[in-house]
Amino acid sequence: MITESAPVRRILMTLAFGFVGLFLIVPLVTVFGGALQGGFPLFIKNIRDPYTRAAILLTLQTAAVVVPLNLLFGVTAAWAIAKFDFFGKRTLMTLIDLPFTVSPIVSGLIFVLLFGAQGIFGPWLMRHDIKIIFAVPGIILATIFITFPYVARELIPLMQAQGNDQEEAALTLGSGGWRTFFLVTLPNIRWGLVYGVILLNARAMGEFGAVSVVSGHIRGLTNTIPLHVEILYNEYNLVGAFSVASILAFLAIATLVTKMLIKWKTRQEMILEEAS
Amino acid sequence: MKLLLKQKSVLPGFGPALGFTLFYLTIIVLIPISMLFLKTATLGWSSFWETVSSPRVIASFGLSFGTSFTAALINVIFGLIVAWVLVRYRFPGKKIIDMLIDLPFALPTAVAGIALTTAFSERGLLGSLLGSIGIKTAFTPLGIIIALTFIGLPFVVRAVQPVLEDLDKEMEEAAVCLGARRWQTFVHVILPILFPALMSGFAMAFARALGEYGSVVFIAGNIPMKSEITPLLIITKLEQYDYAGATAIATVMLIASFACLFIINRLQWWSHHRQEA
Amino acid sequence: MSIRIERLRKQFNGYSAIDNVSFSVSDGEFVTLLGPSGSGKSTVLRCIAGLERPDSGGIEIDGEDVTRIPVQERKVGFVFQHYALFRHMTVLENVGFGLRVRGVKRREWEGKAKELLELVGLSGLGGRMPSQLSGGQRQRVALARALAAEPGLLLLDEPFGALDARLRRELRTWLRKLHDRIKLTTLLVTHDQDEALELSDRVLVMNRGRIEQDAKPQAIFDKPSTEFVAAFVGETNRLVGVVHNDEVQWGPLKFGSYSFSDGTRVAILFRPTDVYVSSQPEGSEVSGVIKTIQFLGATESMEIDLGKGFSITAHVPKGVAEQSGFTQGKKVYITVTRSHLFFSLGSA
Numbered sequence: 001m002i003t004e005s006a007p008v009r010r011i012l013m014t015l016a017f018g019f020v021g022l023f024l025i026v027p028l029v030t031v032f033g034g035a036l037q038g039g040f041p042l043f044i045k046n047i048r049d050p051y052t053r054a055a056i057l058l059t060l061q062t063a064a065v066v067v068p069l070n071l072l073f074g075v076t077a078a079w080a081i082a083k084f085d086f087f088g089k090r091t092l093m094t095l096i097d098l099p100f101t102v103s104p105i106v107s108g109l110i111f112v113l114l115f116g117a118q119g120i121f122g123p124w125l126m127r128h129d130i131k132i133i134f135a136v137p138g139i140i141l142a143t144i145f146i147t148f149p150y151v152a153r154e155l156i157p158l159m160q161a162q163g164n165d166q167e168e169a170a171l172t173l174g175s176g177g178w179r180t181f182f183l184v185t186l187p188n189i190r191w192g193l194v195y196g197v198i199l200l201n202a203r204a205m206g207e208f209g210a211v212s213v214v215s216g217h218i219r220g221l222t223n224t225i226p227l228h229v230e231i232l233y234n235e236y237n238l239v240g241a242f243s244v245a246s247i248l249a250f251l252a253i254a255t256l257v258t259k260m261l262i263k264w265k266t267r268q269e270m271i272l273e274e275a276s
Numbered sequence: 277m278k279l280l281l282k283q284k285s286v287l288p289g290f291g292p293a294l295g296f297t298l299f300y301l302t303i304i305v306l307i308p309i310s311m312l313f314l315k316t317a318t319l320g321w322s323s324f325w326e327t328v329s330s331p332r333v334i335a336s337f338g339l340s341f342g343t344s345f346t347a348a349l350i351n352v353i354f355g356l357i358v359a360w361v362l363v364r365y366r367f368p369g370k371k372i373i374d375m376l377i378d379l380p381f382a383l384p385t386a387v388a389g390i391a392l393t394t395a396f397s398e399r400g401l402l403g404s405l406l407g408s409i410g411i412k413t414a415f416t417p418l419g420i421i422i423a424l425t426f427i428g429l430p431f432v433v434r435a436v437q438p439v440l441e442d443l444d445k446e447m448e449e450a451a452v453c454l455g456a457r458r459w460q461t462f463v464h465v466i467l468p469i470l471f472p473a474l475m476s477g478f479a480m481a482f483a484r485a486l487g488e489y490g491s492v493v494f495i496a497g498n499i500p501m502k503s504e505i506t507p508l509l510i511i512t513k514l515e516q517y518d519y520a521g522a523t524a525i526a527t528v529m530l531i532a533s534f535a536c537l538f539i540i541n542r543l544q545w546w547s548h549h550r551q552e553a
Numbered sequence: 554m555s556i557r558i559e560r561l562r563k564q565f566n567g568y569s570a571i572d573n574v575s576f577s578v579s580d581g582e583f584v585t586l587l588g589p590s591g592s593g594k595s596t597v598l599r600c601i602a603g604l605e606r607p608d609s610g611g612i613e614i615d616g617e618d619v620t621r622i623p624v625q626e627r628k629v630g631f632v633f634q635h636y637a638l639f640r641h642m643t644v645l646e647n648v649g650f651g652l653r654v655r656g657v658k659r660r661e662w663e664g665k666a667k668e669l670l671e672l673v674g675l676s677g678l679g680g681r682m683p684s685q686l687s688g689g690q691r692q693r694v695a696l697a698r699a700l701a702a703e704p705g706l707l708l709l710d711e712p713f714g715a716l717d718a719r720l721r722r723e724l725r726t727w728l729r730k731l732h733d734r735i736k737l738t739t740l741l742v743t744h745d746q747d748e749a750l751e752l753s754d755r756v757l758v759m760n761r762g763r764i765e766q767d768a769k770p771q772a773i774f775d776k777p778s779t780e781f782v783a784a785f786v787g788e789t790n791r792l793v794g795v796v797h798n799d800e801v802q803w804g805p806l807k808f809g810s811y812s813f814s815d816g817t818r819v820a821i822l823f824r825p826t827d828v829y830v831s832s833q834p835e836g837s838e839v840s841g842v843i844k845t846i847q848f849l850g851a852t853e854s855m856e857i858d859l860g861k862g863f864s865i866t867a868h869v870p871k872g873v874a875e876q877s878g879f880t881q882g883k884k885v886y887i888t889v890t891r892s893h894l895f896f897s898l899g900s901a
Contacts, residue, residue, distance in 0.1 A: 002448050005458070012357055023426050026391075026402060027379075028379070031387060034394060076297055076300075081297075088280065101540075103526075106507075106530055109526050112519075113315050145304055148304055171287070177288035203382075206386075206387070208386040213511065226387070226490070245391070248383070252382035252387075259375070259378065
């Protein structure tokens with residue numbers, strides 16, 4: 001009943017829709033519109049281009065390494081932080097958040113300083129003929145750094161909200177540590193975990209700045225999908241750029257839809273729980 | 277490890293879990309970042325200062341800070357309006373819009389960059405429209421602000437939304453009963469409660485914008501002294517094999533990030549505390 | 554200020570929250586709306602304040618129709634169950650808020666707010682934040698805040714609902730004294746019958762969006778006009794029987810019935826305190842056996858078995874019970890001194 005007058009409401013709605021339309025819907029429409037500008041066959045041709053396929057393959061490889069590692073870290077860190085109270089916890093959480101605020105360019109640069117030709121381990125790596133910078137390992141390292149906090153960030157508040165009661169009950173019933181984790185903790189956090197992994201995957205596949213610094217942009221070898229988009233765009237191949245970009249845009253939309261479904265699902269479960 | 281515990285716990289695995297967490301954190305984040313400071317330390321103060329105080333670098337700092345600040349400010353105003361509309365009003369398609377708010381988190385920055393550039397270029401959907409009234413966006417600082425607004429869009433909305441949802445409706449009713457007009461209720465009652473969340477949303481949007489590269493680099497035009505942001509300048513230095521220069525500038529950026537992180541932390545604590553009371 | 558409510562109706566999603574409610578409150582009166590949750594009592598209060606808009610019907614304050622007047626201009630003081638204090642303002646700023654938004658100068662509203670804090674017995678706490686106060690103190694600040702803008706009407710929505718029993722009783726007495734002093738027309742909403750009976754000049758009992766009875770507290774208790782009122786206010790024994798020759802027979806008990814025709818199904822309600830229990834017949838023909846005794850403090854509650862599956866509850870003062878030596882299994886004689894009969898649709 002207590003609300004703004006109708007004209008004010010209309011103005012606020014218009015401003016909100018305008019803002020969302022301008023900044024969110026226009027870019028999405030531009031990507032998909034641009035991809036299909038030359039018709040569907042051209043789109044398919046662009047996707048099946050050998051360089052595009054190489055970029056997709058490299059991106060998948062990167063994600064295949066990054067996602068499990070950061071997932072393992074995220075779950076472990078969340079367990080330590082959410083389930084125990086210890087000195088230095090706040091500091092630890094701040095440090096985990098670090099990669100969120102560090103510029104991707106700076107993130108890329110620090111790995112160049114470590115492993116690049118002029119870097120600290122550069123001469124040693126050169127002698128042993130190991131290539132990290134301007135090669136796949138560099139891309140993977142930079143991506144791990146950038147996507148480091150996502151799973152932990154998603155799980156910590158969730159696990160804190162759940163409390164320790166259920167785990168403690170399981171322990172008193174004679175369940176071991178691992179068993180308790182897999183049978184009690186994991187089912188409770190499964191939706192948050194799913195979303196965390198999906199977001200982690202989307203960010204890992206889409207990272208541009210940091211990867212751009214360490215990759216060397218060698219077509220067919222060290223080009224991930226976003227880097228390939230950049231190259232196509234800079235060659236004025238707009239349709240090609242948008243076609244490849246639409247793969248990533250699609251991945252982003254799938255991520256958002258998953259988040260919405262999970263939100264809906266958890267609310268549903270909460271209602272059921274309250275009803276019983 | 278166990279010595280760190282404030283309270284004994286029956287749950288197992290604290291030692292190994294914290295141990296692994298610290299190990300991984302050190303290898304992936306702490307050592308690489310400390311390299312940057314180490315490298316800077318070898319530069320010597322005078323050459324560091326020479327680099328970061330050169331006109332081109334100073335101009336890039338000014339541009340990066342100025343555009344990030346403006347974009348974060350735009351996000352505070354419109355983010356508040358969007359959050360308000362999403363929480364308070366009912367309309368069809370609300371769930372979809374709520375879902376789309378996170379798009380800048382999920383959409384790779386390079387994709388956003390080329391999409392925004394195309395849309396705002398002279399021949400683009402919006403660029404031609406703005407061009408007809410004499411506003412040039414792409415390849416100007418205005419374009420940078422647009423890209424940074426996109427990047428920071430979810431922060432304010434997502435910071436304000438939960439606070440607005442939890443807002444005690446009785447408090448607003450009490451205010452009207454006491455004779456407050458709608459705007460007075462907003463200014464005296466609602467805004468002070470939202471303020472910490474707005475500030476922390478602002479700080480997060482600002483911090484993210486400061487380091488942003490992918491979405492800006494296409495639309496900025498990258499003209500030295502005019503539309504060259506700091507992260508791009510670091511890339512330029514790297515491409516010229518000027519590692520010392522790149523490192524010096526990066527150190528300044530990193531310190532700015534630390535400062536932002538510290539401020540965000542305080543703000544979140546404040547916001548949280550305010551809500552509890 | 555006086556209030557007149559005329560045929561008020563309000564629906565929420567097809568469900569009638571208020572259904573044709575009319576009543577009036579005269580200047581300086583303390584009236585209570587009593588009813589279970591969902592009976593529509595809060596909605597009536599919110600309609601008077603202007604926080605809800607009724608679907609139809611009229612609200613007059615001092616003879617003026619205020620149905621279309623916005624909340625801000627109705628000059629009502631509203632006290633909420635959960636206090637609704639502005640948690641980012643000090644106690645003094647909270648109390649002065651109503652004056653501040655009307656453009657009163659700082660010095661003036663501060664003075665007035667201090668005066669009111671004194672009135673509610675909280676002088677000296679003006680600089681605190683609401684979070685630093687106890688529940689009872691918060692509620693008094695909320696009251697001071699509502700009074701500060703000098704309303705013509707005080708509306709209290711379950712003001713003591715969030716407090717513990719002891720504090721509730723204390724504040725109740727205090728509120729009545731305050732009302733006697735400032736003589737402000739007051740409308741209280743509560744589900745607590747003790748609160749209603751103790752505080753008010755008049756009680757309106759509400760059920761399912763309608764007013765069941767509008768009477769003085771004593772009459773509500775002694776002469777309930779509907780079965781709902783009898784059952785809701787105070788404890789009752791409820792029996793169902795059929796009228797036969799101007800009488801209703803229930804087990805060994807007989808009740809005279811002159812207002813119902815033969816064959817009518819009626820519900821008989823009487824209070825456990827209206828059952829006279831003695832160890833000697835004393836003219837009573839009805840006897841029973843004490844099945845259980847429950848100690849309630851000043852009284853003892855007994856379940857008395859009248860045989861053949863009939864049993865009733867009686868409350869006896871502790872002294873009497875001790876003197877008469879009432880114990881479990883003892884044979885006693887009973888008389889129902891006062892009962893109420895209502896037309897009954899329900900089954901036995």
